[in-house]
Amino acid sequence: MVWVSDKDDSDNDNFSWDTDEDDKDRFPGPSAGIPGFACEAGSSQSSFFCNFIAMGFSKDMVEKAIKQNGEGNQEAVLETLLTYSAIGSSTPEHEDVPNDFSAASDEDSVDDDLWSSDYSSDECNLSILVTVSDPVLEGLDFTEFATEKDKKLSTLVDMGFSPEEAAAAIDRCGLDASVLELADSIQAAQMAEEADGTGWSYPKVQYEAVGGSCNSFTRKKRRLLEEKRKLKRRKEYVKKPALGMDDAPMPISKPMIGFGLPYQKCITSRSLPEAAIGPPYFYYENVALAPKGVWDTISRFLYDIEPEFVDSKYFCAAARKRAYIHNLPIENRFPLLPIPPKMIHDVFPMTKDWWPKWDHRTQLNCLQTCIASAKLTERIRMALKSCGDPPPERVQQYVLGECRKWNLVWVGHHKVAPLEPDEIEMLLGFPKNHTRGGGISRTERYRSLGNSFQVNTVAYHFSVLKKVFPNGINLLSLFSGIGGAEVALHNLGIRLRTVVSVEKSEINRNILRSWWEQTNQSGNLIELDDVQKLNGDKLEQLIQRFGGFDLVVGGSPCNNLTGSNRHTRDGLEGEHSSLFYDYFRILDLVKCIMAKNL
DNA sequence: AATAAGATGAAGGAGGGG
DNA sequence: CCCCTCCTTCATCTTATT
Numbered sequence: 001m002v003w004v005s006d007k008d009d010s011d012n013d014n015f016s017w018d019t020d021e022d023d024k025d026r027f028p029g030p031s032a033g034i035p036g037f038a039c040e041a042g043s044s045q046s047s048f049f050c051n052f053i054a055m056g057f058s059k060d061m062v063e064k065a066i067k068q069n070g071e072g073n074q075e076a077v078l079e080t081l082l083t084y085s086a087i088g089s090s091t092p093e094h095e096d097v098p099n100d101f102s103a104a105s106d107e108d109s110v111d112d113d114l115w116s117s118d119y120s121s122d123e124c125n126l127s128i129l130v131t132v133s134d135p136v137l138e139g140l141d142f143t144e145f146a147t148e149k150d151k152k153l154s155t156l157v158d159m160g161f162s163p164e165e166a167a168a169a170i171d172r173c174g175l176d177a178s179v180l181e182l183a184d185s186i187q188a189a190q191m192a193e194e195a196d197g198t199g200w201s202y203p204k205v206q207y208e209a210v211g212g213s214c215n216s217f218t219r220k221k222r223r224l225l226e227e228k229r230k231l232k233r234r235k236e237y238v239k240k241p242a243l244g245m246d247d248a249p250m251p252i253s254k255p256m257i258g259f260g261l262p263y264q265k266c267i268t269s270r271s272l273p274e275a276a277i278g279p280p281y282f283y284y285e286n287v288a289l290a291p292k293g294v295w296d297t298i299s300r301f302l303y304d305i306e307p308e309f310v311d312s313k314y315f316c317a318a319a320r321k322r323a324y325i326h327n328l329p330i331e332n333r334f335p336l337l338p339i340p341p342k343m344i345h346d347v348f349p350m351t352k353d354w355w356p357k358w359d360h361r362t363q364l365n366c367l368q369t370c371i372a373s374a375k376l377t378e379r380i381r382m383a384l385k386s387c388g389d390p391p392p393e394r395v396q397q398y399v400l401g402e403c404r405k406w407n408l409v410w411v412g413h414h415k416v417a418p419l420e421p422d423e424i425e426m427l428l429g430f431p432k433n434h435t436r437g438g439g440i441s442r443t444e445r446y447r448s449l450g451n452s453f454q455v456n457t458v459a460y461h462f463s464v465l466k467k468v469f470p471n472g473i474n475l476l477s478l479f480s481g482i483g484g485a486e487v488a489l490h491n492l493g494i495r496l497r498t499v500v501s502v503e504k505s506e507i508n509r510n511i512l513r514s515w516w517e518q519t520n521q522s523g524n525l526i527e528l529d530d531v532q533k534l535n536g537d538k539l540e541q542l543i544q545r546f547g548g549f550d551l552v553v554g555g556s557p558c559n560n561l562t563g564s565n566r567h568t569r570d571g572l573e574g575e576h577s578s579l580f581y582d583y584f585r586i587l588d589l590v591k592c593i594m595a596k597n598l
Numbered sequence: 599a600a601t602a603a604g605a606t607g608a609a610g611g612a613g614g615g616g
Numbered sequence: 617c618c619c620c621t622c623c624t625t626c627a628t629c630t631t632a633t634t
Contacts, residue, residue: 252611287626289610320626366625373603404624441601451626481626555626563625566607 149175152182164265172255250295252288256311256321262335262460269331276303276327279548279594280476282587283328283461283485285453285555286580287562288321291571294561295323298572301584303327308461312454316340317347318364318407318427320454329464336459336491340429344409347427354410358396364407364419367427368564369450371418372406384414421445428484429455429491431515435482438510448508453484453555459492465551472497472523474546476590478531478554478583479503483512485553496521498546502528531582539589548594552587556580 152175153166169182260266284302288295288309295307302325312320317340343362345352380399387395399416402408408416419427421442425434428449435445462485465473472495477485480501489496499516503509509527516525526542528534543549559565560574568574 254612285626289625291609319624321624322626365623368625369627373605375604401623443602447626449626453626558626559628562627563607563609564627565625567628569609569627 162265168255168264250293250299250307252309252323256288256309257314258308258310258324259330261314262333262339266333267330272327273304276305278327280550280552280587280590281326281328281465282552283324283326283458283554284583285322285324285458287558288323289563290323290558290561291569294572298580299325301581302587310457312457313342313363315342315456315460316427316429316454317342317344318454319366320457321366322454322457324461326461328461329468332464332467333460334463336429336456336463336488340427340456348409348423351409351411354412354415356390356410358390359400359403359410361400361403364409364427365404367407367419367424367450369447371446372402372408376402376406377408377416377418380408380416381414421449424449427454428452429457429459430482430484430487434487434515435511438507438514440507440511444507448482448505448511451558452481453488455484455488455491458484459488462488462494463492465489466492466494469494469550471495473550474498474548475500476542476549476552476586477501478552478586479556479579480512481505481508481555483508483515484555486512487515490519490521495523496525497523498526499523500526500528500542500546500549502531502534504529504531531579531586534582534586536589536593539586540593543590543593543597548597549590552590554583554587556583 149170152170166182259268259270282302284298286298288307288311299305299307305325305327307323307325309321309323312318312322315335341347344364345355345362380402383395383398384391390396391399403416406418408418411417421435422432424446425432430449430452435448440448473489474497475485475489477483477499480486480503483501486496486499486501501509501512503512506529509529513525513527524546556579557576560568560570560577561572562569570577572578572580
């Protein structure tokens with residue numbers, strides 16, 4: 001099970017990956033076994049009940065779901081709970097599941113392994129913290145949400161859209177959006193999919209069925225059709241061998257959901273170029289919004305695989321627009337459990353009390369490597385103090401602009417603050433205090449975290465490997481950082497037989513080493529410091545020793561690609577980002593050596 | 599010397615209007 | 617098609633402080 005620690009209960013006293021007491025109203029972090037844990041003091045609930053509580057669902061929700069499905073049907077209860085969660089936190093810009101959950105259920109999205117013996121046979125491995133239900137979800141009347149949403153859903157379904165598309169559109173546009181706006185949004189999404197060459201298989205919408213709707217829709221339709229033609233032209237353009245055409249645009253999927261999200265209708269197959277097929281499997285990551293032409297170049301090097309563009313705002317409460325090029329299978333992906341909340345107020349309930357009505361943010365922007373200064377937050381406080389409530393438009397704009405730019409949250413009356421390192425760890429899916437201690441400074445923590453993977457996102461992509469490698473994997477991890485890939489695989493329950501990790505920063509190597517020891521890994525961890533020193537001889541030696549690598553992961557430096565860089569945004573040829581070519585070099589070497597040996 | 603704080607835009611997408 | 621506005625972005629460099 002994903003959050004179950006490998007540690008024995010006995011040596012769990014002086015170190016715990018658990019969250020602190022004051023963390024009880026957040027989603028549960030990975031928890032070590034707690035002996036004698038009871039579901040709730042004085043209650044006589046069944047272990048069946050406890051299992052769901054331990055997943056992070058609130059007491060009320062579990063009761064309601066069990067009442068609805070009966071105690072025998074674990075799967076049905078889970079689905080109902082997931083539906084509750086999704087609907088309960090349903091607001092704009094946030095992923096969701098359709099009300100008609102039966103449509104997605106036959107996809108078998110939840111892997112059986114998640115319900116395997118770990119949880120059912122070892123109930124001691126429950127976190128005591130999750131017994132406290134989510135105060136945000138508790139107060140909600142889900143039926144009210146459902147009916148309000150149902151109306152628009154059924155209208156859209158009547159118009160010919162699938163329930164999944166309709167639900168996704170409501171998430172994108174918000175519950176307040178008109179049906180026409182929603183239809184518009186779905187159509188745009190369909191076109192983006194088509195432009196991707198990976199079109200969804202839903203039937204085309206009968207626009208006439210809208211019947212009596214307004215001109216704006218037909219106008220929009222015309223505009224959309226024009227864009228469609230444009231996208232087609234662009235696609236054809238991209239397909240041509242781009243010799244020296246570094247400005248050839250790489251189309252980014254809209255919405256940025258890659259091949260699909262958990263519990264939604266997904267694209268389940270794709271054709272990979274011959275040269276792209278493993279072994280080994282590989283996974284490359286970098287910022288999605290790189291300068292023009294960068295992803296075309298990267299794609300050309302990585303065997304012409306199209307990048308998968310994914311925004312992690314669909315996996316956690318913060319945006320993180322990234323592209324991933326990999327040759328992993330994409331059918332039967334499943335998410336890491338528990339599924340983190342995606343709304344700020346659910347992740348940080350304390351901020352809800354201080355959140356002004358006029359700050360409409362529901363999710364955070366990308367977590368970066370630097371935070372706002374104390375002086376700025378003080379300026380904001382003074383600005384708000386010196387005017388009435390609500391503040392005039394001009395002040396609102398100023399404050400909101402700074403809040404968005406620096407990812408500030410409300411921590412008091414007129415008081416905003418940047419996120420704490422442990423809060424960022426949680427958002428990114430790491431155990432709390434993952435980067436703490438070992439002589440690392442606060443600034444360095446922010447830097448390391450800002451450069452890291454979002455674990456849930458990556459784990460969703462890695463999940464398919466669980467069945468492929470039931471006995472564990474040999475991992476070559478380049479640019480490991482604080483070990484996002486390792487944590488993702490471990491949390492998925494994929495055994496790490498061998499990890500060869502290459503990371504330049506000693507601080508980060510120490511963090512990974514520390515995590516490795518704290519989680520009692522049974523495999524081997526080999527830490528190297530420089531990808532450029534990893535030559536063919538060394539690789540051959542490693543491959544001989546461990547029998548080859550199953551997976552080669554790497555997110556090379558983005559310094560010269562990201563928009564945040566004011567000084568040296570030099571593209572793929574920049575001082576740091578050019579290390580991408582070492583990723584390719586090493587991957588290709590591994591490929592050749594393994595082909596030769598096997 | 600190490601750490602923290604403060605100052606420093608532009609690229610490029612999305613979307614609307616004409 | 618252009619033009620405009622709005623928004624977001626795995627950061628770097630210099631100076632101040634400990």
